[in-house]
Amino acid sequence: AQTVTQSQPEMSVQEAETVTLSCTYDTSENNYYLFWYKQPPSRQMILVIRQEAYKQQNATENRFSVNFQKAAKSFSLKISDSQLGDTAMYFCAACRGSGGGADGLTFGKGTHLIIQP
């Protein structure tokens, strides 16, 4: 089983600034995946970025990148050049990646990110 902790309930930054959302996790698995999901006011769950634990290179998707520190079990999300449309709840999540069984995602409590104009 995994646990995911997001220690920042809410963050607010100015448009165009860079912001980093924190996430720590715990797992006994050797093979696992980490995710950041965005949930805007529409409530849709949108996958922002995904990291495979066995890959040392940090994942990037346009303005979104992660800092994956495996030994520290830390998985932070950096949003560069923040935009008003980035305002949303952001959830960090983890799941087991190995075969022989399946797993759902384990989510953190979320960080409410507000981008100010």
Add this chain to the structure above:
Amino acid sequence: DSGVTQTPKHLITATGQRVTLRCSPRSGDLSVYWYQQSLDQGLQFLIQYYNGEERAKGNILERFSAQQFPDLHSELNLSSLELGDSALYFCASSVGTLNTEAFFGQGTRLTVV
């Protein structure tokens, strides 16, 4: 649009009642996952089906059950509803058995009064 369709979008019902939530996965996806998002519990995994068979179970109450039909759509049945069951229920789907590539539907908002 993720390609995952959930109906209905909103549902209001009384305590003690039973409701059925429906999910149609993306074309080609064999796995369906159900999640509950509530103020108290946050987002939690309920259950997964793969190609008609139950694959994994999370924090699903005994009053809740699910199934996946031959056409791969899934239904989540919630019975003896309580006020605390009010939540947003998400369905997600993926091609294989792992939730690493899952796409979420827009959710069903259940209000129990």
